[in-house]
Amino acid sequence: MSTARNHSLRETAGRLFAYMTEDHAGNWGLDFDQWDWVPGVGVIAIRDYYESTGRTDAMDFLVRWAEKNRGKAGGSRAVNAMAPFAVFPExxxxTSDVLYRxxxxxxxxxLLREAPRTREGALEHTVTEAVQFAEQVWADTVFMAVLPLSEMAKSYGNRAFAEEALRQLxxxxRLLRDEESAVLFHGWNCAAGNHMSAARWTRANAWIAIATPMILDNIRGLVPIPPEATDGYRRLIDGLLAFAQPSGLWPTVLDRSGFYPETSGSAGIAAGILRGVRSGWLEPSMRVHADRTIDAVTAAVDERGExxxxxxxxxxxxxxxAYNAIPQYPTLYGQGLALMLVSEALRGEGE
Structure with missing residues (x-):
C-alpha cells in the first residue's frame, strides 16, 4: 500500500470514528446509548478500528460507553441485543474488570441454552421491539448473535460455545442459500418452508460475508472447521462477485441492477473479502476484488465523516x-461497516 493511500484511509477512518462518536442522542440510527444491534455494530467496528490502528481514543471511547451502558446489558434477551457483547471480552x-467477563x-x-430456536434448530431471529418473527431465520443473526458467541468461545476457551457457533453458522x-447463484436470501420461514419474499438482499449477504471469517478465526483450534464451512464461504464470495457493479458498489438487492446502490452492504461484503484473505480462508488474489469497493465507499464518506x-x-x-423503497439515512451500522472495511484495508498486505 502506498504511503499516500495509507494516509488517505487513515484520514477517512478518523472521520468515520469522529462522526460516530459525536452526541447523537435521540437519533435511533446514531444513538449509542441504547442496548441493541445498532450500537452493537458500532462498537464492534470501533473495536476493530482500535485493533487496526492502536488509536487509544477508540479504546477510551469503548470503555466510557461500556461504563455508561453496561447496566442495560441484562435488560433484554433477544438475538439483536447480543451484538454489543462481542466487545466485552476485549x-x-x-480493564481487568471481571464484570465484563x-x-x-x-x-x-x-444463547446456548435458552434462546428460541426454530424446528430446524436455528436461532429464531428475535428483536427488542414488541414484535415476533416466529420460526423465522434471518441472515442478520449470524453477525448479531453467532459472532458474539464465537468471541466468547475464543476468549474463554469455551468449546460448547464454539460448537454452537459453528452449528448455527x-x-x-443451509437454510438461506440460493443454490443457483450461491448467494443468500434474507430470511427463511421454517413453518411455511419458504424464503418469504425471496429477496437476495445485499446487506443480509454482507452480515454473513464479514461475520464468517471472523467466526472461523475465533473458533479455529477449539473445534475442527469442516469443509462445508470454508467451501460455503468461498461459494458465497464467488456468487457475490457475479453481482458486483462497475462502480464498486452492489445494488440494495443483488439481482436487481436497477435498484439503488447501497453503501453499507457493499462495505460489509468487501470487508469480508479482505478479512477472508488476511485470515487465509480466501486466496490472496481475491483482494483485488475489494479495491474498487474501498474507493467507492470512501467516496461516499463526506467531510463530516457521514x-x-x-x-x-x-x-x-x-x-x-419493497426493499428499493427503504429510505437512506446515516446509521451506526452504516458507519460501522464502512469503518470495518477501512480498518481491514489498513491491516492488509503491504500496510
Whole structure:
C-alpha cells in the first residue's frame, strides 16, 4: 500500500470514528446509548478500528460507553441485543474488570441454552421491539448473535460455545442459500418452508460475508472447521462477485441492477473479502476484488465523516420491490461497516 493511500484511509477512518462518536442522542440510527444491534455494530467496528490502528481514543471511547451502558446489558434477551457483547471480552482484557467477563458469559449461556430456536434448530431471529418473527431465520443473526458467541468461545476457551457457533453458522448457510447463484436470501420461514419474499438482499449477504471469517478465526483450534464451512464461504464470495457493479458498489438487492446502490452492504461484503484473505480462508488474489469497493465507499464518506447511501433498518419485507423503497439515512451500522472495511484495508498486505 502506498504511503499516500495509507494516509488517505487513515484520514477517512478518523472521520468515520469522529462522526460516530459525536452526541447523537435521540437519533435511533446514531444513538449509542441504547442496548441493541445498532450500537452493537458500532462498537464492534470501533473495536476493530482500535485493533487496526492502536488509536487509544477508540479504546477510551469503548470503555466510557461500556461504563455508561453496561447496566442495560441484562435488560433484554433477544438475538439483536447480543451484538454489543462481542466487545466485552476485549473490555475485560483491557480493564481487568471481571464484570465484563461475567456479563459476556451469561449472554453466551442464554444463547446456548435458552434462546428460541426454530424446528430446524436455528436461532429464531428475535428483536427488542414488541414484535415476533416466529420460526423465522434471518441472515442478520449470524453477525448479531453467532459472532458474539464465537468471541466468547475464543476468549474463554469455551468449546460448547464454539460448537454452537459453528452449528448455527452452518444452519444459516443451509437454510438461506440460493443454490443457483450461491448467494443468500434474507430470511427463511421454517413453518411455511419458504424464503418469504425471496429477496437476495445485499446487506443480509454482507452480515454473513464479514461475520464468517471472523467466526472461523475465533473458533479455529477449539473445534475442527469442516469443509462445508470454508467451501460455503468461498461459494458465497464467488456468487457475490457475479453481482458486483462497475462502480464498486452492489445494488440494495443483488439481482436487481436497477435498484439503488447501497453503501453499507457493499462495505460489509468487501470487508469480508479482505478479512477472508488476511485470515487465509480466501486466496490472496481475491483482494483485488475489494479495491474498487474501498474507493467507492470512501467516496461516499463526506467531510463530516457521514456515510451516504445507507438504507434504513430492514426486516424481511413483503416483496422484493419493497426493499428499493427503504429510505437512506446515516446509521451506526452504516458507519460501522464502512469503518470495518477501512480498518481491514489498513491491516492488509503491504500496510
Amino acid at each position: 473490555l475485560h482484557r483491557h 461475567d456479563l459476556a458469559l451469561a449472554a453466551g449461556e442464554w 452452518l444452519l444459516h448457510y 456515510v451516504r447511501g445507507v438504507s434504513g433498518g430492514t426486516p424481511v419485507l413483503e416483496s422484493v420491490e
